Amino acid sequence: MKKVWLIMFCFFLLSCQEEVNLPLAKIDGIVPVIEAIWTDIPFYNEVKITLAQNYFDSSDITVVSNALVRILIEGTSIYIPFYFNEDTQSYKPVRETDTAIVGESYELQVFWEGNYYTSKGLMLAPPILDSLNYSYQEERLFRDEGYYIKVFGKIPFEENNFYRIKVIENDTLKNDRDDYLLFDDTFGLQFFEEGLELNYPFEEGDKVRMELFRMNKDAYDFFSQLVGLLFNDGGLFSPPPQNPDSNIIVEEGEGKVLGYFLVTPILTETVFIRND
Secondary structure, rough: HHHHHHHHHHHHHHOOOOOOOOOHHHHHHHOOOEEEEEEEOOHHOEEEEEEOOOOOOOOOEEEOOOOOOEEEOOOOOOOOEEEEEEEOOEEEEOOOOOHHHOOOOEEEEEEEEEEEEEEEEEEOOOOOOEEEEEEEEEEEEEEEEEEEEEEHHHHHHOOOOOOEEEEEEOEEEEOHHHOOOOEEOOOOOOHHHHHOOOOEEOOOOEEEEEEEEOOOHHHHHHHHHHHHHOOOOOOOOOOOOOOOOOOOOEOOOOOOOOEEEEEOOEEEEEEEOOOO
16 A cells, blocks of 8 residues: 555656746846956967857857957056957957066956956966876776876965866867866865876877966956856756856946956976877
């Protein structure tokens, strides 16, 4: 008899299921998305400006090519001008020799359609990156077999310890939601000296380049929230998806702005996987 009631109860639950579509906020007006990075390596320096789209909009992204973009070195009257590069569909510094200098503060300034957007960032000193090494490891729990890379270095700073690692395998950036390797000093930084293992198995013959960024907290918070958004599965207990908090503000004009301004040193190291 108990089994009969159990079956009837399960049937009742299944019959009561109903698909619920949660209403998502829609973009009000035209909202620019600014992705700006300013570093000590000319290759990386650029500003991308596009227009935001609604969550389910599958149309092509609109690139903004008629903005005035520049960076002010704070405490001076020196501006670093940018121009729109048709090849990269982004704004690049007019002079490639202009790069970020440790200890300097920079203000991004974007003028577009009567609006004025700004953001500030301090160029922090880079940590110490000693070396990369790798070893072959058999299949483990939740780990495939392959060559695993460890990063060795030292972080001598007592504050502003916000970092990101990018991994480029055979000239292809790993850019899925699992590939945003962010860490801070919440649990200490001793692991970096002992060797931080990258969570990827590589194969013999692979060329792997690692890039290490040291960020300001507001930029770190942006990427942390972005990771949370990427892992939002849309389930019943997941919060409605929302944009990460931008560190760019509308200084003059109306509407909103999305995106980030990242001022960072970049350390790079490359290793070739060989069966030694």
